[in-house]
Amino acid sequence: MRATPLAGPTSIRPCSFTPSPLPCSADVVIVGAGIIGLSIAWRALEVGKSVTIIDPRPASGASFVAGGMLGATAEVTFAEAGRVDRLRTARAEWDPFLDDLSRDQGRALPYVSINTVVAGVHRSDQLEIDHLVKFQRSLNLRVEQLGRNELDALTPGLGRAIRQGFLLCDDAAVDNRLILQTLLDVIQRRDASMVIDVVEHLERRDGQFVITTSSGVITCEHAVIATGAAPALNSSISLPHIHPVAGVILRLKARPSTLQITTTIRAIVNGRSCYLVPRSQGELVLGATSVERGYDLAVKAGEVHQLLDDARVVFPSIDEYEIIDAEVGLRPTTLDHHPIVEDLGEGLIVALGHYRNGFLLAPSTARRVIELLQKP
Ligand SMILES: Cc1cc2nc3c(=O)[nH]c(=O)nc-3n(C[C@H](O)[C@H](O)[C@H](O)COP(=O)(O)OP(=O)(O)OC[C@H]3O[C@@H](n4cnc5c(N)ncnc54)[C@H](O)[C@@H]3O)c2cc1C
Numbered sequence: 001m002r003a004t005p006l007a008g009p010t011s012i013r014p015c016s017f018t019p020s021p022l023p024c025s026a027d028v029v030i031v032g033a034g035i036i037g038l039s040i041a042w043r044a045l046e047v048g049k050s051v052t053i054i055d056p057r058p059a060s061g062a063s064f065v066a067g068g069m070l071g072a073t074a075e076v077t078f079a080e081a082g083r084v085d086r087l088r089t090a091r092a093e094w095d096p097f098l099d100d101l102s103r104d105q106g107r108a109l110p111y112v113s114i115n116t117v118v119a120g121v122h123r124s125d126q127l128e129i130d131h132l133v134k135f136q137r138s139l140n141l142r143v144e145q146l147g148r149n150e151l152d153a154l155t156p157g158l159g160r161a162i163r164q165g166f167l168l169c170d171d172a173a174v175d176n177r178l179i180l181q182t183l184l185d186v187i188q189r190r191d192a193s194m195v196i197d198v199v200e201h202l203e204r205r206d207g208q209f210v211i212t213t214s215s216g217v218i219t220c221e222h223a224v225i226a227t228g229a230a231p232a233l234n235s236s237i238s239l240p241h242i243h244p245v246a247g248v249i250l251r252l253k254a255r256p257s258t259l260q261i262t263t264t265i266r267a268i269v270n271g272r273s274c275y276l277v278p279r280s281q282g283e284l285v286l287g288a289t290s291v292e293r294g295y296d297l298a299v300k301a302g303e304v305h306q307l308l309d310d311a312r313v314v315f316p317s318i319d320e321y322e323i324i325d326a327e328v329g330l331r332p333t334t335l336d337h338h339p340i341v342e343d344l345g346e347g348l349i350v351a352l353g354h355y356r357n358g359f360l361l362a363p364s365t366a367r368r369v370i371e372l373l374q375k376p
Contacts, residue, residue, distance in 0.1 A: 012251060012325045015059040015177065017184045020193035022216045026052040028373065029211055029220040031199045031233065033058035035066075035176070035358050036351050037226035038183040039366035042101075045190040047370055052193040052220070054213060059180040061228045063358060065249055065329030067277045067287045068176035070094055070360045073141045073168040074116060074266055077132065083338070084139050087357070090364040091170055097363035098174070104186045109179070111172045112278050116264040117146070117155050119165035121313050125268035126164070133166050142169035157259040159313045162267075173264045173277050176359060199227075203236035204346060222347040222373055229295075229330035240340050242352050244295055244330035247288040248303040251325035252318065254282035259317040269310040276315055283324070286311050290331075299326045331355050341365050343372045 028044050030037045033055035041051050072091035076084050102109045118133075120126035133143050144167040151158055151165050158165075188194060197213040202223060204210075209223040225233060229244035254260045260282050266275045277285040289303045304326055311318050334340055334353035339361060341351050349372050351365050 015064070015181045015184055017058055017194050018188055019196045020052075022054075022195045022197065022213060022218055023052055023193050025219045026050045026193070027220065028052075028222045028224060029054065029209070029218055030224045030226060031055070031202075031211070032061075032226035032228060032230075033184075033194070034061045034063035034226060034228050035180060035183075035362045036063075036228070036354060036365055037224070038180065038187065039362040040224055040226060040351060040369045041187045041192055042104075042183055042190075043366040043370045044373060045187055045192055047374065049373065051187070052195060052218060053187070054195045054197050054199050054211070056196060056198045058194060058196070059184060062329040062331055063176060063180055063228075065247070065327045066176045066359055067173070067249065067275060067285050068112065068179070068359050069116070069171065069173045069264060069275065069277055071116070071168075071171050071266075071357070072360060073136055073143065073171050074118065075357055075360070076136055076139065076141060078135060081135075081139065084141070086364075087360065090357075090361045091172075093363035093367065094172065094174075094360075101179075101182055101186065105182050109174075109182060112175050112280070113173045113262065113264040116168040116171035116173070116266055117151065117165050118168060118266045119151070119158065119162045119314070121159065121161045121267060121269045125271065128268055128271070129166065143167065144169060155261060155263050155265060157261070157315055157317050158265075159316055161313065171264070174359065175279055179359075199233055201234045202348075204348070209348065222349060224349045224351060224369060226351045228352075229332035237344060237348055239344075240334060240350060240352055242332050242334060243292070245333050245355070246291050246293050246296065246328050246330055248299055248307065248326065248328050249285060249287035250304065250307060250323060251279075252284055252286060252321035253324050254284075255320050255322060258282070258320045260284075261315065265314060267310070267314040269313050272306070272310055274307060274310040274314065276311060276318075284321070286318070295330065297328045297330075299328055332358075339365065341368050343375070349373070
Protein backbone atom coordinates (compact mmCIF):
# COMPACT_ATOMS: atom_id res chain seq x y z
CA MET A 1 0.00 0.00 0.00
CA ARG A 2 1.44 3.37 -0.98
CA ALA A 3 0.49 6.22 1.34
CA THR A 4 -1.68 8.67 -0.62
CA PRO A 5 -0.47 12.26 -0.69
CA LEU A 6 -3.05 15.00 -0.12
CA ALA A 7 -4.07 17.36 -2.90
CA GLY A 8 -2.54 20.86 -2.98
CA PRO A 9 0.77 22.49 -3.91
CA THR A 10 3.51 19.88 -4.37
CA SER A 11 5.73 21.35 -1.70
CA ILE A 12 3.25 20.94 1.16
CA ARG A 13 2.23 17.36 0.50
CA PRO A 14 3.48 14.84 3.03
CA CYS A 15 6.19 12.55 1.67
CA SER A 16 4.98 9.19 0.36
CA PHE A 17 6.45 5.73 0.99
CA THR A 18 5.50 2.06 1.11
CA PRO A 19 5.20 0.68 4.66
CA SER A 20 6.81 -2.71 5.38
CA PRO A 21 6.11 -5.34 8.04
CA LEU A 22 8.72 -5.61 10.82
CA PRO A 23 11.38 -8.15 9.79
CA CYS A 24 12.96 -10.47 12.44
CA SER A 25 16.47 -9.12 11.87
CA ALA A 26 18.64 -6.74 9.83
CA ASP A 27 22.31 -5.77 9.69
CA VAL A 28 21.38 -2.21 10.64
CA VAL A 29 18.23 -0.85 12.28
CA ILE A 30 17.82 2.93 12.05
CA VAL A 31 15.42 4.54 14.51
CA GLY A 32 14.10 7.78 12.99
CA ALA A 33 13.48 8.67 9.34
CA GLY A 34 14.40 12.34 9.18
CA ILE A 35 17.18 13.71 6.97
CA ILE A 36 19.77 12.12 9.26
CA GLY A 37 18.26 8.61 9.45
CA LEU A 38 17.37 8.52 5.74
CA SER A 39 20.81 9.73 4.59
CA ILE A 40 22.46 7.06 6.75
CA ALA A 41 20.05 4.39 5.46
CA TRP A 42 20.84 5.23 1.84
CA ARG A 43 24.62 5.18 2.33
CA ALA A 44 24.40 1.93 4.38
CA LEU A 45 22.46 0.25 1.56
CA GLU A 46 25.12 1.41 -0.89
CA VAL A 47 27.79 -0.47 1.08
CA GLY A 48 25.70 -3.65 1.03
CA LYS A 49 24.03 -3.64 4.46
CA SER A 50 20.46 -4.86 4.97
CA VAL A 51 18.59 -1.92 6.51
CA THR A 52 15.34 -1.50 8.44
CA ILE A 53 14.13 1.99 9.33
CA ILE A 54 11.51 2.44 12.05
CA ASP A 55 9.49 5.64 12.46
CA PRO A 56 5.80 6.26 13.23
CA ARG A 57 5.78 9.24 10.82
CA PRO A 58 8.72 9.14 8.40
CA ALA A 59 9.98 12.47 7.04
CA SER A 60 7.58 14.54 9.13
CA GLY A 61 9.82 16.00 11.86
CA ALA A 62 12.18 18.99 11.76
CA SER A 63 13.50 17.82 8.40
CA PHE A 64 10.12 18.32 6.72
CA VAL A 65 9.83 21.82 8.17
CA ALA A 66 13.41 23.09 7.59
CA GLY A 67 14.54 25.87 5.26
CA GLY A 68 17.10 23.61 3.54
CA MET A 69 19.91 26.20 3.68
CA LEU A 70 23.47 24.93 3.54
CA GLY A 71 24.83 27.85 5.52
CA ALA A 72 28.47 26.93 5.86
CA THR A 73 29.43 30.62 6.04
CA ALA A 74 26.30 32.16 7.57
CA GLU A 75 26.41 29.72 10.47
CA VAL A 76 29.97 30.74 11.37
CA THR A 77 29.26 33.18 14.18
CA PHE A 78 31.78 34.20 16.84
CA ALA A 79 30.76 31.29 19.07
CA GLU A 80 31.07 28.80 16.19
CA ALA A 81 34.56 29.72 14.99
CA GLY A 82 35.92 26.41 16.22
CA ARG A 83 33.62 24.58 13.81
CA VAL A 84 34.55 26.44 10.64
CA ASP A 85 36.41 23.51 9.08
CA ARG A 86 33.64 21.09 9.97
CA LEU A 87 31.03 23.32 8.31
CA ARG A 88 33.20 23.92 5.25
CA THR A 89 33.79 20.19 4.80
CA ALA A 90 30.09 19.51 5.28
CA ARG A 91 29.23 21.99 2.52
CA ALA A 92 31.80 20.41 0.18
CA GLU A 93 30.20 17.01 0.72
CA TRP A 94 26.89 18.20 -0.73
CA ASP A 95 28.06 18.25 -4.38
CA PRO A 96 28.91 14.50 -4.46
CA PHE A 97 25.87 13.71 -2.28
CA LEU A 98 23.54 15.42 -4.77
CA ASP A 99 25.33 13.89 -7.77
CA ASP A 100 25.05 10.38 -6.32
CA LEU A 101 21.43 10.88 -5.31
CA SER A 102 20.56 12.25 -8.76
CA ARG A 103 22.22 9.26 -10.39
CA ASP A 104 20.38 6.82 -8.12
CA GLN A 105 17.05 8.53 -8.76
CA GLY A 106 17.71 8.93 -12.51
CA ARG A 107 16.82 12.62 -12.36
CA ALA A 108 18.91 15.75 -11.73
CA LEU A 109 18.37 17.24 -8.28
CA PRO A 110 19.27 20.93 -8.37
CA TYR A 111 20.20 23.32 -5.59
CA VAL A 112 17.39 25.86 -5.18
CA SER A 113 19.99 28.59 -4.77
CA ILE A 114 23.75 28.53 -5.12
CA ASN A 115 24.69 31.54 -3.05
CA THR A 116 23.16 33.79 -0.40
CA VAL A 117 22.69 37.52 0.06
CA VAL A 118 22.98 38.94 3.57
CA ALA A 119 21.65 42.40 4.35
CA GLY A 120 20.74 44.57 7.32
CA VAL A 121 17.80 46.94 7.29
CA HIS A 122 18.65 49.50 9.97
CA ARG A 123 22.03 51.07 10.64
CA SER A 124 22.55 48.90 13.73
CA ASP A 125 21.65 45.76 11.70
CA GLN A 126 24.19 46.73 9.03
CA LEU A 127 26.88 47.30 11.66
CA GLU A 128 26.17 43.87 13.17
CA ILE A 129 26.58 42.25 9.75
CA ASP A 130 29.76 44.25 8.95
CA HIS A 131 31.28 43.06 12.20
CA LEU A 132 30.47 39.41 11.52
CA VAL A 133 31.57 39.53 7.89
CA LYS A 134 34.93 40.94 8.92
CA PHE A 135 35.33 37.95 11.21
CA GLN A 136 34.17 35.46 8.55
CA ARG A 137 36.64 36.91 6.05
CA SER A 138 39.43 36.55 8.61
CA LEU A 139 38.69 32.80 8.50
CA ASN A 140 39.09 32.86 4.70
CA LEU A 141 35.38 32.41 4.04
CA ARG A 142 34.35 33.85 0.67
CA VAL A 143 32.21 36.93 1.27
CA GLU A 144 31.83 39.75 -1.30
CA GLN A 145 30.49 43.23 -0.66
CA LEU A 146 27.52 44.33 -2.79
CA GLY A 147 26.28 47.87 -3.44
CA ARG A 148 22.59 48.57 -4.00
CA ASN A 149 22.91 48.23 -7.82
CA GLU A 150 24.58 44.85 -7.49
CA LEU A 151 21.91 43.77 -5.00
CA ASP A 152 19.19 44.82 -7.43
CA ALA A 153 20.79 42.79 -10.21
CA LEU A 154 20.94 39.69 -8.00
CA THR A 155 17.71 40.00 -6.03
CA PRO A 156 15.29 42.50 -7.56
CA GLY A 157 12.66 43.89 -5.19
CA LEU A 158 14.59 44.34 -1.95
CA GLY A 159 13.14 46.92 0.45
CA ARG A 160 14.27 50.54 0.02
CA ALA A 161 15.93 50.69 3.44
CA ILE A 162 18.54 48.16 2.35
CA ARG A 163 21.52 50.08 0.95
CA GLN A 164 24.18 47.42 0.77
CA GLY A 165 24.75 43.75 1.45
CA PHE A 166 27.13 40.85 1.11
CA LEU A 167 27.25 37.74 -1.03
CA LEU A 168 28.08 34.50 0.80
CA CYS A 169 29.59 32.78 -2.21
CA ASP A 170 29.48 29.20 -0.87
CA ASP A 171 26.13 29.09 0.94
CA ALA A 172 23.61 27.15 -1.15
CA ALA A 173 20.15 25.75 -0.39
CA VAL A 174 18.21 22.60 -1.30
CA ASP A 175 14.50 21.83 -1.35
CA ASN A 176 14.32 19.85 1.90
CA ARG A 177 11.08 18.06 0.97
CA LEU A 178 12.34 17.04 -2.46
CA ILE A 179 15.50 15.61 -0.88
CA LEU A 180 13.49 13.66 1.72
CA GLN A 181 11.13 12.24 -0.90
CA THR A 182 14.05 11.26 -3.14
CA LEU A 183 15.82 9.51 -0.27
CA LEU A 184 12.61 7.63 0.58
CA ASP A 185 12.27 6.58 -3.08
CA VAL A 186 15.85 5.38 -3.53
CA ILE A 187 16.12 3.49 -0.27
CA GLN A 188 12.87 1.67 -0.88
CA ARG A 189 14.00 0.79 -4.39
CA ARG A 190 17.10 -0.73 -2.76
CA ASP A 191 14.85 -2.92 -0.59
CA ALA A 192 15.14 -1.23 2.79
CA SER A 193 12.20 -1.98 5.09
CA MET A 194 10.28 1.12 6.20
CA VAL A 195 8.39 0.12 9.33
CA ILE A 196 5.72 2.52 10.58
CA ASP A 197 6.03 2.07 14.31
CA VAL A 198 7.45 3.54 17.52
CA VAL A 199 10.57 2.07 19.10
CA GLU A 200 9.75 1.47 22.75
CA HIS A 201 12.87 -0.19 24.08
CA LEU A 202 16.42 -1.09 23.09
CA GLU A 203 18.82 -3.46 24.82
CA ARG A 204 21.97 -5.48 24.18
CA ARG A 205 21.39 -9.23 24.62
CA ASP A 206 23.45 -12.28 23.54
CA GLY A 207 25.83 -10.23 21.36
CA GLN A 208 23.18 -8.33 19.43
CA PHE A 209 20.72 -5.47 19.83
CA VAL A 210 17.11 -6.29 20.58
CA ILE A 211 14.73 -3.52 19.57
CA THR A 212 11.14 -3.64 20.76
CA THR A 213 8.42 -1.75 18.93
CA SER A 214 4.71 -1.66 19.71
CA SER A 215 4.18 -4.45 17.15
CA GLY A 216 7.14 -6.79 17.78
CA VAL A 217 10.86 -7.30 18.14
CA ILE A 218 13.77 -7.01 15.70
CA THR A 219 17.41 -7.94 16.29
CA CYS A 220 20.41 -6.34 14.62
CA GLU A 221 24.18 -6.09 14.62
CA HIS A 222 24.14 -2.26 14.58
CA ALA A 223 21.47 0.12 15.88
CA VAL A 224 21.52 3.76 14.79
CA ILE A 225 19.57 6.29 16.85
CA ALA A 226 18.47 9.29 14.74
CA THR A 227 15.37 10.36 16.62
CA GLY A 228 15.85 14.13 16.28
CA ALA A 229 14.45 16.18 19.17
CA ALA A 230 12.39 13.32 20.67
CA PRO A 231 13.04 12.41 24.34
CA ALA A 232 15.74 9.71 24.78
CA LEU A 233 14.63 6.17 24.00
CA ASN A 234 14.03 3.75 26.83
CA SER A 235 17.28 1.81 26.62
CA SER A 236 19.56 -0.38 28.74
CA ILE A 237 22.43 1.85 27.49
CA SER A 238 22.23 5.50 28.46
CA LEU A 239 21.65 7.85 25.50
CA PRO A 240 22.57 11.57 25.23
CA HIS A 241 20.09 14.19 26.40
CA ILE A 242 18.62 16.16 23.50
CA HIS A 243 16.29 19.11 23.91
CA PRO A 244 14.00 20.83 21.37
CA VAL A 245 14.30 24.42 20.14
CA ALA A 246 11.09 25.33 18.35
CA GLY A 247 10.98 27.31 15.11
CA VAL A 248 7.98 28.66 13.23
CA ILE A 249 8.38 28.73 9.46
CA LEU A 250 6.01 29.76 6.65
CA ARG A 251 5.69 28.67 3.06
CA LEU A 252 4.27 31.16 0.58
CA LYS A 253 3.50 31.16 -3.13
CA ALA A 254 3.80 34.05 -5.58
CA ARG A 255 0.57 35.09 -7.31
CA PRO A 256 0.72 35.43 -11.10
CA SER A 257 2.91 38.41 -12.09
CA THR A 258 4.30 38.88 -8.55
CA LEU A 259 8.06 39.32 -8.22
CA GLN A 260 9.83 36.07 -7.29
CA ILE A 261 13.16 35.44 -5.56
CA THR A 262 15.84 33.11 -6.93
CA THR A 263 18.57 33.75 -4.36
CA THR A 264 18.43 33.02 -0.65
CA ILE A 265 18.19 36.21 1.39
CA ARG A 266 19.24 36.32 5.04
CA ALA A 267 18.43 39.57 6.76
CA ILE A 268 18.61 41.28 10.11
CA VAL A 269 15.68 43.55 10.89
CA ASN A 270 15.84 45.48 14.15
CA GLY A 271 18.21 42.89 15.57
CA ARG A 272 16.02 39.91 14.56
CA SER A 273 17.08 37.42 11.91
CA CYS A 274 14.86 36.23 9.10
CA TYR A 275 15.46 34.40 5.85
CA LEU A 276 13.71 33.86 2.55
CA VAL A 277 14.67 30.76 0.61
CA PRO A 278 13.43 30.16 -2.95
CA ARG A 279 11.59 27.04 -4.05
CA SER A 280 10.35 25.98 -7.48
CA GLN A 281 7.17 27.37 -9.05
CA GLY A 282 7.26 30.73 -7.29
CA GLU A 283 7.21 29.34 -3.77
CA LEU A 284 9.41 30.57 -0.97
CA VAL A 285 10.17 29.58 2.60
CA LEU A 286 10.16 32.31 5.24
CA GLY A 287 11.81 31.52 8.55
CA ALA A 288 12.26 31.23 11.34
CA THR A 289 11.66 31.95 15.00
CA SER A 290 13.72 30.23 17.68
CA VAL A 291 12.10 29.59 21.04
CA GLU A 292 12.74 27.08 23.82
CA ARG A 293 9.24 25.92 24.75
CA GLY A 294 9.45 22.14 24.99
CA TYR A 295 7.44 20.01 22.60
CA ASP A 296 4.69 22.57 21.94
CA LEU A 297 3.90 22.46 18.21
CA ALA A 298 1.35 25.30 18.16
CA VAL A 299 1.88 27.93 15.46
CA LYS A 300 1.41 31.12 17.45
CA ALA A 301 -0.09 34.19 15.78
CA GLY A 302 2.54 36.47 17.32
CA GLU A 303 5.39 34.50 15.76
CA VAL A 304 3.74 34.52 12.32
CA HIS A 305 3.15 38.23 12.72
CA GLN A 306 6.80 38.82 13.57
CA LEU A 307 8.07 36.85 10.58
CA LEU A 308 5.76 38.61 8.12
CA ASP A 309 6.46 42.04 9.60
CA ASP A 310 10.21 41.54 9.14
CA ALA A 311 9.92 39.90 5.72
CA ARG A 312 7.87 42.71 4.19
CA VAL A 313 10.59 45.24 5.07
CA VAL A 314 13.16 43.01 3.35
CA PHE A 315 11.04 42.02 0.34
CA PRO A 316 7.86 44.11 0.09
CA SER A 317 6.31 42.02 -2.72
CA ILE A 318 5.69 39.29 -0.15
CA ASP A 319 2.49 41.17 0.70
CA GLU A 320 1.02 39.76 -2.53
CA TYR A 321 2.03 36.18 -1.82
CA GLU A 322 -0.41 33.48 -0.74
CA ILE A 323 0.39 31.72 2.57
CA ILE A 324 0.26 27.98 1.88
CA ASP A 325 1.77 26.51 5.03
CA ALA A 326 2.71 27.48 8.60
CA GLU A 327 4.46 24.96 10.82
CA VAL A 328 6.61 24.52 13.88
CA GLY A 329 9.70 22.32 13.79
CA LEU A 330 11.80 21.17 16.73
CA ARG A 331 15.54 21.63 16.26
CA PRO A 332 17.31 18.80 18.09
CA THR A 333 19.93 20.32 20.37
CA THR A 334 22.67 19.12 22.71
CA LEU A 335 23.86 21.13 25.71
CA ASP A 336 26.75 22.70 23.73
CA HIS A 337 24.77 22.82 20.42
CA HIS A 338 27.23 20.42 18.77
CA PRO A 339 25.94 17.20 17.22
CA ILE A 340 26.87 13.82 18.67
CA VAL A 341 27.81 11.24 16.05
CA GLU A 342 29.56 8.32 17.69
CA ASP A 343 29.54 4.65 18.58
CA LEU A 344 28.52 4.37 22.24
CA GLY A 345 29.91 0.84 22.32
CA GLU A 346 29.51 -2.47 20.50
CA GLY A 347 27.71 -0.93 17.54
CA LEU A 348 25.13 1.36 19.15
CA ILE A 349 25.56 4.50 17.07
CA VAL A 350 23.94 7.84 17.83
CA ALA A 351 23.49 10.59 15.22
CA LEU A 352 21.75 13.25 17.27
CA GLY A 353 21.63 16.97 18.01
CA HIS A 354 22.10 18.53 14.57
CA TYR A 355 20.30 21.67 15.80
CA ARG A 356 20.16 24.40 13.10
CA ASN A 357 22.26 22.49 10.56
CA GLY A 358 20.83 19.03 10.01
CA PHE A 359 20.67 19.50 6.24
CA LEU A 360 24.10 21.04 5.94
CA LEU A 361 25.61 18.23 8.02
CA ALA A 362 23.61 15.23 6.73
CA PRO A 363 26.09 14.01 4.05
CA SER A 364 29.05 14.21 6.43
CA THR A 365 27.14 12.61 9.30
CA ALA A 366 26.09 9.76 7.00
CA ARG A 367 29.68 9.27 5.86
CA ARG A 368 30.90 9.22 9.47
CA VAL A 369 28.25 6.66 10.49
CA ILE A 370 29.18 4.39 7.57
CA GLU A 371 32.82 4.53 8.75
CA LEU A 372 31.64 3.47 12.22
CA LEU A 373 29.49 0.67 10.75
CA GLN A 374 32.45 -0.67 8.78
CA LYS A 375 34.93 -0.58 11.66
CA PRO A 376 36.11 -4.11 12.41
C1 LIG B 1 12.27 26.00 11.51
C2 LIG B 1 13.53 25.21 11.21
C3 LIG B 1 14.34 25.59 10.15
C4 LIG B 1 15.50 24.89 9.88
N1 LIG B 1 16.27 25.26 8.80
C5 LIG B 1 17.40 24.57 8.52
C6 LIG B 1 18.18 24.91 7.40
O1 LIG B 1 17.84 25.84 6.65
N2 LIG B 1 19.31 24.19 7.14
C7 LIG B 1 19.70 23.15 7.95
O2 LIG B 1 20.75 22.54 7.69
N3 LIG B 1 18.94 22.78 9.01
C8 LIG B 1 17.82 23.48 9.31
N4 LIG B 1 17.07 23.13 10.41
C9 LIG B 1 17.55 22.06 11.28
C10 LIG B 1 17.21 20.71 10.70
O3 LIG B 1 15.88 20.71 10.28
C11 LIG B 1 17.42 19.62 11.75
O4 LIG B 1 18.72 19.70 12.28
C12 LIG B 1 17.25 18.23 11.10
O5 LIG B 1 16.02 18.18 10.42
C13 LIG B 1 17.31 17.13 12.15
O6 LIG B 1 17.09 15.93 11.46
P1 LIG B 1 16.81 14.59 12.24
O7 LIG B 1 16.70 13.53 11.20
O8 LIG B 1 17.81 14.44 13.32
O9 LIG B 1 15.41 14.87 13.00
P2 LIG B 1 13.90 14.81 12.47
O10 LIG B 1 13.76 15.30 11.09
O11 LIG B 1 13.08 15.48 13.52
O12 LIG B 1 13.57 13.26 12.44
C14 LIG B 1 13.52 12.47 13.60
C15 LIG B 1 12.56 11.33 13.37
O13 LIG B 1 12.65 10.41 14.47
C16 LIG B 1 11.39 9.86 14.69
N5 LIG B 1 11.32 9.29 16.03
C17 LIG B 1 11.44 9.96 17.21
N6 LIG B 1 11.29 9.09 18.25
C18 LIG B 1 11.10 7.86 17.71
C19 LIG B 1 10.89 6.55 18.26
N7 LIG B 1 10.86 6.33 19.58
N8 LIG B 1 10.73 5.51 17.40
C20 LIG B 1 10.78 5.70 16.08
N9 LIG B 1 10.97 6.92 15.50
C21 LIG B 1 11.12 7.98 16.31
C22 LIG B 1 10.43 11.04 14.47
O14 LIG B 1 9.11 10.59 14.15
C23 LIG B 1 11.09 11.77 13.30
O15 LIG B 1 10.53 11.41 12.05
C24 LIG B 1 15.88 23.79 10.67
C25 LIG B 1 15.03 23.37 11.71
C26 LIG B 1 13.87 24.08 11.97
C27 LIG B 1 12.95 23.61 13.07
